[in-house]
Amino acid sequence: MSKLRPLHRGLPALAPFLWLAAFFLFPFVLVAKLSLSDIALAMPPYAPRLDLSKGLAGVSTFLHSLDFDAYRHMVEDGVYAAAYLSSLKFAAIGTGILLLVGYPMAYGMARCPPKVRQALLMMVVLPFWTSFLIRIYAWIAILKPEGLLNAALGWLGLPPVALMDNDPAVIIGLVYAYLPFMVLPLYSVLERQDESLLEAASDLGCTQFEAFWRVTFPMSLPGVAAGALLCFIPMVGEFVIPDLLGGSSTLMLGKTIWTEFFANRDWPAASAVAIILLATLIAPILIYQRQQAKLLDAQ
Amino acid sequence: MTTSSRLNIGAVRCTFAPWEDPTAKPLIRFEGVVKRFGDDVAVNGVSLDIYEKEFFALLGPSGCGKTTLMRMLAGFETPNEGRITLEGEDILAKPAHKRPVNMMFQSYALFPHLNVEQNIAFGLKDLPKDERNDRVLEMLALVRLEGLARRKPDQLSGGQRQRVALARAIAPRPRLLLLDEPLAALDKKLRDETQFELVALQERLGMTFMVVTHDQEEAMVMSTRVAVMDKGQIVQVGRPSEVYETPNSRYVADFIGEVNLFEAKVISADGVTMTLAGDNCPAGYAVREDDLLSPGAAVTLAVRPEKIQVSQDRPPAGANGMAGKVADIGYLGDWTTYLITVPGGMTVRAARANSARIVERPIDWDDEVWLSFSPDAAVVLTS
Numbered sequence: 225m226s227k228l229r230p231l232h233r234g235l236p237a238l239a240p241f242l243w244l245a246a247f248f249l250f251p252f253v254l255v256a257k258l259s260l261s262d263i264a265l266a267m268p269p270y271a272p273r274l275d276l277s278k279g280l281a282g283v284s285t286f287l288h289s290l291d292f293d294a295y296r297h298m299v300e301d302g303v304y305a306a307a308y309l310s311s312l313k314f315a316a317i318g319t320g321i322l323l324l325v326g327y328p329m330a331y332g333m334a335r336c337p338p339k340v341r342q343a344l345l346m347m348v349v350l351p352f353w354t355s356f357l358i359r360i361y362a363w364i365a366i367l368k369p370e371g372l373l374n375a376a377l378g379w380l381g382l383p384p385v386a387l388m389d390n391d392p393a394v395i396i397g398l399v400y401a402y403l404p405f406m407v408l409p410l411y412s413v414l415e416r417q418d419e420s421l422l423e424a425a426s427d428l429g430c431t432q433f434e435a436f437w438r439v440t441f442p443m444s445l446p447g448v449a450a451g452a453l454l455c456f457i458p459m460v461g462e463f464v465i466p467d468l469l470g471g472s473s474t475l476m477l478g479k480t481i482w483t484e485f486f487a488n489r490d491w492p493a494a495s496a497v498a499i500i501l502l503a504t505l506i507a508p509i510l511i512y513q514r515q516q517a518k519l520l521d522a523q
Numbered sequence: 524m525t526t527s528s529r530l531n532i533g534a535v536r537c538t539f540a541p542w543e544d545p546t547a548k549p550l551i552r553f554e555g556v557v558k559r560f561g562d563d564v565a566v567n568g569v570s571l572d573i574y575e576k577e578f579f580a581l582l583g584p585s586g587c588g589k590t591t592l593m594r595m596l597a598g599f600e601t602p603n604e605g606r607i608t609l610e611g612e613d614i615l616a617k618p619a620h621k622r623p624v625n626m627m628f629q630s631y632a633l634f635p636h637l638n639v640e641q642n643i644a645f646g647l648k649d650l651p652k653d654e655r656n657d658r659v660l661e662m663l664a665l666v667r668l669e670g671l672a673r674r675k676p677d678q679l680s681g682g683q684r685q686r687v688a689l690a691r692a693i694a695p696r697p698r699l700l701l702l703d704e705p706l707a708a709l710d711k712k713l714r715d716e717t718q719f720e721l722v723a724l725q726e727r728l729g730m731t732f733m734v735v736t737h738d739q740e741e742a743m744v745m746s747t748r749v750a751v752m753d754k755g756q757i758v759q760v761g762r763p764s765e766v767y768e769t770p771n772s773r774y775v776a777d778f779i780g781e782v783n784l785f786e787a788k789v790i791s792a793d794g795v796t797m798t799l800a801g802d803n804c805p806a807g808y809a810v811r812e813d814d815l816l817s818p819g820a821a822v823t824l825a826v827r828p829e830k831i832q833v834s835q836d837r838p839p840a841g842a843n844g845m846a847g848k849v850a851d852i853g854y855l856g857d858w859t860t861y862l863i864t865v866p867g868g869m870t871v872r873a874a875r876a877n878s879a880r881i882v883e884r885p886i887d888w889d890d891e892v893w894l895s896f897s898p899d900a901a902v903v904l905t906s
Contacts, residue, residue: 427692
């Protein structure tokens with residue numbers, strides 16, 4: 225696939241490369257450079273700054289004053305490691321619950337008559353028509369101590385639950401927000417599955433339950449992987465949900481980056497956190513892309 | 524079939540004919556089976572016996588109900604009326620996964636996530652591990668796929684996939700193997716070879732096969748008996764030679780092989796030969812009298828192309844001679860087909876085997892020729 229082709233044939237492919245260079249590579253280099261800078265009481269609040277008026281000498285001084293202080297600081301201060309692990313934990317728990325909720329949903333949808341399927345698919349995508357922020361605020365109205373949920377529990381004579389400004393609230397928010405991203409890839413593999421394979425399984429002595437575990441589920445694994453990665457990767461860096469639903473003790477990298485940037489005005493530290501986050505997510509992103517390529521091949 | 528006792532036709536030397544033995548018990552029995560899908564009647568009152576070790580073919584055009592009939596046997600459809608028994612036991616009470624019937628699917632339905640070995644072992648989960656492995660090896664040898672045990676289905680050719688599907692369906696040793704258009708996905712040459720292989724395999728295993736096909740050649744070559752279906756009903760059941768040589772209706776005559784249908788009216792009958800009149804043969808037809816028909820009855824004479832002679836000389840009286848003009852000649856290699864226009868405007872198809880390698884073609888386009896067929900060659904059809 226990645227064979228080198230004559231240059232003129234590659235020209236149409238230049239557009240996406242230019243796009244990536246402008247909107248991914250350039251900002252990335254900026255952030256990487258920032259992460260190697262030092263905090264300074266200035267506008268903008270970091271040093272060194274590249275002074276091109278001094279020519280090559282200026283570039284050289286600039287390069288020499290870049291250092292790994294921000295990274296060293298991250299290793300020394302345990303808060304970053306804790307935030308990092310906590311982010312992975314949230315993302316892992318969220319992904320696990322999403323699989324448990326999303327798989328039956330996708331399976332049920334794929335088993336519906338085609339007309340109903342379209343309607344259900346529409347309903348899965350429907351929340352995207354409302355602003356993400358508004359939907360998270362709606363969850364605050366539901367989950368807060370005197371919110372809808374507790375009102376309903378009280379009406380039923382049950383004790384109220386504390387599901388606001390804490391970790392369970394963040395999990396609820398994550399599962400809610402990422403559910404479509406889990407359901408859609410699962411649905412697409414399950415819907416494609418050939419009905420005659422299940423007939424063959426039943427012909428060869430499988431009950432419906434056995435046929436599911438021996439045929440349907442193993443064949444849907446590429447969808448499981450795609451859905452899991454599609455949710456896990458952005459959840460690790462999630463900011464809005466832990467910020468709005470989480471408590472002061474909720475540690476997540478997205479929040480850490482925000483705090484460093486805006487509260488502490490420590491741009492190099494924030495950039496270093498962002499770079500580390502990106503570096504650790506590259507592996508799952510690559511796995512995800514390979515999965516996608518496989519899925520495309522299978523079609 | 525009543526006619527088979529009177530006519531000595533084709534492969535009757537074959538001694539395997541349990542359906543003619545009144546004491547034989549059928550393996551499968553359909554009794555008045557009806558299946559409706561909404562307002563459509565897919566299978567309309569089918570009663571049929573299939574005997575042990577038969578290679579039974581259900582033949583018909585698409586939509587005639589043959590696949591539905593097979594799927595009811597496998598347990599994928601439930602009849603609205605009637606009974607299906609296997610060795611006298613009602614199998615409709617059993618779900619598909621408990622029936623001792625396996626099916627080879629038209630699409631093969633191989634599990635893409637499993638390799639050849641695992642596909643074949645899929646139906647053997649109840650066997651102990653050693654026995655299961657032995658069975659898989661036996662099946663791999665049977666379909667000559669020993670070297671490909673670890674391949675995934677998408678790494679196999681069409682013919683290899685077909686053999687995996689066959690091995691997978693045979694592996695649990697079913698009482699009856701159903702084959703849904705087993706050769707439809709193969710190319711012509713492979714299909715011809717596989718037809719004979721399937722028959723050899725069926726004889727070696729001593730298993731009962733039931734094949735659904737729309738390809739009459741496939742049905743004729745492989746099966747012990749053929750059931751011709753039309754609009755949800757079985758029109759005729761018999762040995763391939765019976766169905767070909769003594770079709771019981773215009774539908775069967777036309778569906779199986781090529782046929783010329785002459786409309787005629789009975790003039791007289793003397794117990795041996797019947798004389799008929801028709802537009803295409805001004806001199807009148809003379810055919811063997813099989814059924815008692817009163818003068819004036821309208822009938823159809825069905826004559827196969829290979830039973831019609833083409834010559835430049837006028838045939839003797841009583842040989843159903845018809846003058847005609849050659850409209851087209853089709854050279855097929857083994858056969859040459861002549862399309863000849865006869866009085867009444869009908870085009871008659873006559874076929875001649877090219878048994879000699881080098882012959883001067885005596886008959887050419889636009890030649891005036893004579894057609895004839897013996898009184899035995901025509902089948903008198905009343906329906």
